[in-house]
Amino acid sequence: MPTRKRPHxxxxxxxxxxxxxxxxxxxxxxxxxxxEVAVAAGLTKGAVYSNFASKDDLVLALMEEHAAARTDxxxxxxASADDSRHGLVDLAAALVHAMRADAAWHRLLAExxxxxxxxxxxxxxxxxxxxxxxxxxxxxxxxxxxxLDTELPFTPAEMAxxxxxxxxxLAVEADIDPDAVPEDxxxxxxxxxxxxxxxxxxxxxxxxxxxxxxTPQPDS
Numbered sequence: 001m002p003t004r005k006r007p008h009x010x011x012x013x014x015x016x017x018x019x020x021x022x023x024x025x026x027x028x029x030x031x032x033x034x035x036e037v038a039v040a041a042g043l044t045k046g047a048v049y050s051n052f053a054s055k056d057d058l059v060l061a062l063m064e065e066h067a068a069a070r071t072d073x074x075x076x077x078x079a080s081a082d083d084s085r086h087g088l089v090d091l092a093a094a095l096v097h098a099m100r101a102d103a104a105w106h107r108l109l110a111e112x113x114x115x116x117x118x119x120x121x122x123x124x125x126x127x128x129x130x131x132x133x134x135x136x137x138x139x140x141x142x143x144x145x146x147x148l149d150t151e152l153p154f155t156p157a158e159m160a161x162x163x164x165x166x167x168x169x170l171a172v173e174a175d176i177d178p179d180a181v182p183e184d185x186x187x188x189x190x191x192x193x194x195x196x197x198x199x200x201x202x203x204x205x206x207x208x209x210x211x212x213x214x215t216p217q218p219d220s
Contacts, residue, residue, distance in 0.1 A: 012050070017058075020059075034049070066102070075091065076094070079148065089187045103171065135157075137163065137164065
């Protein structure tokens with residue numbers, strides 16, 4: 001009788017993440033247990049714990065993976081554009097598409113944020129993971145900007161924060177009232193931000209620019 005192969009660790013992890021999303025989306029994070037996740041994944045509870053130390057660890061890994069995948073898809077559109085203006089429009093379109101398709105993700109983020117508001121340990125875990133996500137997004141933004149030889153309106157770290165904040169905030173509003181968030185709203189906002197930053201860069205005085213960079217000023 002042939003011996004049944006045990007699933008590879010990465011395969012088990014994938015099963016757990018997929019099952020967790022289904023269970024958390026249907027019942028909410030607080031009302032769900034790792035046992036329910038294990039049943040949905042067709043695995044033992046021990047298999048879940050061999051990949052994730054706790055339900056919090058599983059939730060944060062799920063959110064981190066989703067944020068990275070959504071950002072990668074958005075930046076792919078930016079990188080393939082002919083110029084930065086079209087790139088921002090394509091980036092916004094990809095984020096809006098994900099926002100419409102992944103409303104459940106934003107509900108999970110909102111729920112976990114609420115759960116962490118009175119739990120310092122949970123809040124610190126969320127803060128640490130979100131920093132990791134922002135850092136990953138910032139590195140990707142910098143690579144794309146270098147590839148296009150374009151100057152960003154902000155630092156890559158600030159751009160990452162703006163992208164995440166705008167897409168998450170608009171996702172919440174769209175989930176409450178879809179008609180309140182037109183498909184092109186995020187693109188128009190990003191173009192306005194980029195345009196204002198470009199105008200500011202052209203009109204900024206040399207002394208102000210030197211001061212911003214920390215360049216010593218000659219005595220009067």
